[in-house]
Structures are given as C-alpha cells and as structure tokens.
Amino acid sequence: MSIEERLVKIQAAYVGNLSAQRLQEIREWIEKIEVIKNQKNAVLLGHNYMTPEVFFGVSDITGDSLELARKSAQAKADIIVFNGVHFMAETAKILNPSAKVLIADSTAGCSLAESITPEDVRDLRQKHPGVPIVSYINCTAAVKAEVDVICTSANAFHIVEALPGNEVVMVPDGYLAGNVAKTSKKVIHAWPGKCMVHELFTPRDVEEARLRFPQVKIIAHPECKSNVTDKVDFTGSTSRMSSYIEETHPEQVLLFTECSMGDNLRAEHPGVEFVPSCQSCPYMKKITLEKIYDALLYEKDEVTVPDNVREGALHSLQAMFDLSKV
Template identity: 50%
Template sequence: MSETVIPSPAALARTAPIFDRLRHVIPEFEWPAFASDIDAIVELKRHRNAVVLAHNYQTPEIFHGVADIVGDSLALAREATKVDAEVIVLAGVHFMAETAKLLNPAKTVLIPDLEAGCSLAASITAADIRLLRQRWPGVPVVTYVNTSAAVKAESDICCTSGNARKVIESLNVPRVIMLPDEYLAQNIARETGVEIVTWAGHCEVHERFTATDIRAFREQHPGIVVLAHPECPPEVVAEADFAGSTAAMAGYVGAKRPPRVVLVTECSMSDNVAVQYPEIDFVRPCNLCPHMKRITLAKIRRALETMRHQVTIDPDVAGPARRAVERMLEVQP
C-alpha cells in the first residue's frame, strides 16, 4: 500500500510539465505533495494498460495531472465506449463507474473509493420506479445517469444534464416520468413544455444555491456573468445568464471569454476551467461535493497497485440497464 513520501528530484522533474499547466491554480509549495503520486500513477497506467476517466468535479491535480479522459457525465459515458485499455479507473462517483462497466462489460473498471456515492442516486430505488409505473401506466421513464444500475434497469432511457432536453424531445410524447432530480426535471419542463412527473431527489451541492446568492454575486461583482447548473432550483436558473451542464458551462467560458464569471456548481469546476483561461477572473462559490472529494491521487494510485475496487453488476440488471444507457447515447447530440 502506497504512502505519501517526499518526491525524488526525478519525480519532480518528470512532473514539472504538468505543474507548469497548473501553477495558476496550485501553489508551488503544494506541488511536492502531489508529484510522487502523479509520477507513480503515470507509470502504473503504462504497466496495467489503464486509463483514468475523471469528472469535471475532480480536483485539478487529478483532472489535469493524471486523467486521460475528462468531462461531464455525458462525455464520460460516450468516451467510455471508445476506450482500448484493459483497465478503467473512474475518478468520480460510484454510479459513473457502474456506467463505465455497463458500456465495457469485458473490461476491469475500478472505483478508488467505494463510499464515493451521490445524494441523487441514494434518493431512489428500483422498487420506487415500479410503483411509479403502476401509478402512471404507459408513461415513459427517463432516468438521470445519477442513479444506480438497478434503477437504470427499470427505465426506458437515461439522460444527463447535457442531453436531458434532447432525450425528452426525442420521445415525442406529452408526458414523461423524469427521475430522480426534481429541479432538473422542473427546468427541463419549462424548456420543453412537456408535462413531467418528478421525484423529490436533489443534488446536495446544487440544492444549497439560492436566488439571493446570485443577486449577491451581482451586487458584489458588477458585470459578472453567472452560469448555473440545471440541477439548481428553478429560481436560481432564472437568475442566471446561462444554464447548462458542466461541459456547456466550460464551452460558454471558452466561446464568450467573460472578464469575470461565476460557475454555480461544485467548486473544483472553476479551478479546472481556470487552468485553460488564466486571464479570466473566476469568482468561486465553494460548495464541495463530499463524495467527489473522496477520490484522491493516493487512492487512484492504490487502486492501480492493488486492482481494487472492481465494479461488478448483476447480469440480470446489466442487460436492461445497458439498453437504457445505449438508447441515451443514440440520441443525436
């Protein structure tokens, strides 16, 4: 089992190009704490024929330091189908690792910490969906990817925050059941005009933002551009200049280059985007996801050293769950 050690001069030299990209968001005095693990992970990936997939909410030393593929849930789901490596390490939360395994059943998928969960995934069960189908017979069930494989298996199609509108519109029906994020469903209902049966699940990061917070940002930072995640309450989205997935927010920053911006989402997102745009002033509302922060460089290294923890899915669940995810991926971006 690996321990944090003072990096060797060779490890510092090998990781120096990575630090050069990150010096805008990671102080130089902190880099030695990361260099040994990054250097070891790079070598372990070669040895294991492994890749690291990292969500946008991972910290910069993971996101820019060791990840091979980065993005939001939709991007990671799409890219997971193209991976040639034998081993996938998912630097994210458990439902993302399950999705990667669904799409790569023959590959080894590792989650560095089994306790990296999600308040949305924990808010609903497969039994809940079966009861909803009894109450709303014939109404299609659209399930957010922030759910367990067992819940996906009870669904007709999955969606992410990046493609939820397109998925809903692709069904061409007047009413859908959309689970479990109540606020995302409400925001999509307003955009599409489709009647959406919701579930009272919330993201423990995004539910804490308020419209008052947004107005305070504008008062304290005149001219600031506010970008909000659609998991935020509808009144927060209404106050924002733009609402979209983490990938859409990053795209907006790259295209518009606002002088000052606030990303109303998990706080590591701002750090990761700021690496690409050091000239932009990012105001950081630091709401942390405790589950994402369970993933560390040391745990990624340990996962590759020990090949733990391997994600497994019951075959009876995997088949229908995979179909729901694949149907989502068939919807044109």
C-alpha cells in the first residue's frame, strides 16, 4: 500500500475526524519509519488492537498475537518490531530465536499475563496431580514453559476437548475458561485472571444496546464474562470477529472489545456502521509511532527469553500446533 492509501485507511478508521495537521504528523512519522526499516531490514508486526496509525501506517503484517508470531517466523528479517504487548513479543522471540525482537515500550504489559506466575502453575500441578494444564497464550514465556499446552481464544475449546481425561486446569483467563465450560463436558479448574478491558462489559450493556439499536449485531470477545457472551449475537476471537462481519454483512455492529479493533475494522468495512461502545487497553496504547521510530533507530527494548525458558515454552506452543491438527 502506498503511503497515500495508508493515510486514507487511517482517516476512514477515525471517521474522517483527524485534523490536517495530525494527518501530516502521521505522514512524517510513517516516512521516517519506512526509511529506517528498509535500512535495517526490519519487519513490523501490528496487533489488531494497535491504533490505526500503527496498524495501517507502519505494520507490514497484521493480525492476532499467534498469527503474527507464526507469520514473523517466515519473514526474512534481521529485526522484528512487535507492535503489541510484551508477552506477544516474547512469543515471537520463542518462535524466531535468531531474530532481534524489539518492542516500542517494554512496559506494555497485560493484566492477564500479570495475574499468574510460574510458581502458581507449579502449585496448581500439585493441587491437581495428573490433570493437564492449558494456558491461554496471554501469559509470560516463563508461564508458557510450565504448562502442558497453550491455547488461543480461537482454539481454546478444541484444545480442551483434545486433551486426555475429563478434567483440565485453565489459566490465566477465568472468563475464557467460563466460556469454554459452557459447551465442554469436562471439569474445568479455572484460574481467576481477567482482562481489565473485556471484564468491563456487562449484560446491562447488551440490554441497553438492543433498546437503542434494535437492528444491531453485537459481537463479543471470549475474554468477556459468560453472562455477557450468553446475550450477544456472536462470540469470537479478533480474527473471527473480522470473518463474521465479512461473511454476514451486517448493516450495524457493536463490538465488545478493545477500541482500536473497531476502528481498524471500520476502515476495512466501509458499508458497515460501527456503533461506538468499546474500552481502551492502556497497555496497547503505549505503542506509538514516535516510540516505534526510537526502538528502530536505537535498537532498544530488545525482548529476550532465556534458553531454558524458551525450550519449555516452545514445547507448550508446539503441543498446541499438534493438537490443532487433531
């Protein structure tokens, strides 16, 4: 995409509300990042929750955290700049050990990843001997190294069902576990971690939206509480939200997820009205064009994973890839 085309997308994502001055600033940052990216043979990854200027402006590959990590493994780049939060950059490093992985702000964390430690996982193993432990991908590399298998919001149900036995321990997202439990017959021992963004949506939000917008299709992320997902039209991961809109062509949608996801989808689906109702992730919003430029220029905030941790974490990720084929 030319810079001009990217700016059109960014303006569409913001419903045409960007001033000429802000648009010019964005253009200048994109141009500067483009030059240094080519000089350093870098590839920039952009999570779906990045602001439109990061998502459309400078990201070579976009998607959810796992898609990005997997696609980056095929990229022939010396440097990967992960525009997302820290655990995602760690996952990219686990899958691409030879690349230098940078993050524009190393304090871009995640309430789910911070809710559990490797010691907590070891305690759970003692408490539930022989029961497989599955972790949502939103966890640190050190936690990935302790569990048996990883899952994503897109494959969580499938992974739980594919594991042996009638019980499973799920960490760290208690709400994702609750959503899996709605259709699984297994006993699920859930860790009570929460996404600070998705936990804010309530059943009352659904009721009020339906009163105000009778035609609206409400789409929720499975990190929302199950009493919310019970009431919406569709629940799915960020990539499934996008395919749901593509396949069903709703006239009006309302997303219960992070704000930039809706902004970016708006630019991709000009015929769909996106009713505003979202929550912003303060961690994702730490990633800005200015900081991306600095990260590339100074090659700072490198993300590293110790070899012994990487080995265990890779094992859990590989177990997910293997079970996904079952």
